[in-house]
Amino acid sequence: MRFMVIVKASKDSEAGKMPGKELLEAMGKFNEELVKAGVLLAADGLHASSKGARVKFSGNKRTVIDGPFAETKELVAGYWIWQVKSKEEAIEWVKRCPNPTGDEGVVEIRQLFEAADFGPEATPELRKKEEELRARAAQKK
């Protein structure tokens, strides 16, 4: 099973403040453990929402709003993609994570859809296409 493990933002991350040396080292070690365990598929930090935008969809209308966005606690500051056997295993790994925002942090764990999850409407043709897409995108990485 694959999970997106989302680090929620904080005042510091929204201010573009870099984590200190100790936290960077602890994170580096944690990421190495994830790699050794065969869990880590991806890891990225996000720039503050001041560098971002939102596109609102309403019928045929598209409205673009530039960041920053106010609800700090609900914003994404970074994420991992992990391959594990269960949600419980993902939770155990998160408990071992050095506190990513250095003070009080929230990490949200969300399961990724696999092609097999889409049910009968996702025809074999659509599923095959998704696998091809993923394989070609992986080469780009």
Next chain:
Amino acid sequence: MRFLMLVKSTTCDQGAPQDETFLTAMDKYNEDLMKAGALVELSGLHPSSAGARVKLSKGLVTVTDGPFPETKELIGGFWLIEVKSKEEAVEWAKRAPMPAGRQVEIEVRQIYDVGEFVPRRAVEKARGEGKKLAARKT
């Protein structure tokens, strides 16, 4: 530059839209992203009932199982794209197909380049391992 496009909706917890028109339009959109050389990764997320939140506070860990009531900010899926500018990323976001009858928003966020944020060596190694893993598991 890399950007994350996050699909956010109040209806994410209803599950992935199943109608064939939408799925076909989404398929074409993803192909367009691929042909433009912009697509890096994409996925839908299961409803938050399948998820959890872990709160870390001064050595104390609290785990809360989903679902999460504040559905306005729930993420339903994402694309990871590589493009020349934020403007280009926003243009892609505007073109994304949307299912009928759902209130949706796409948040476009810039990703830190390797070396800007995390020690380069650890992340490059992780990417290499991640690619090998993904290739083995598909």
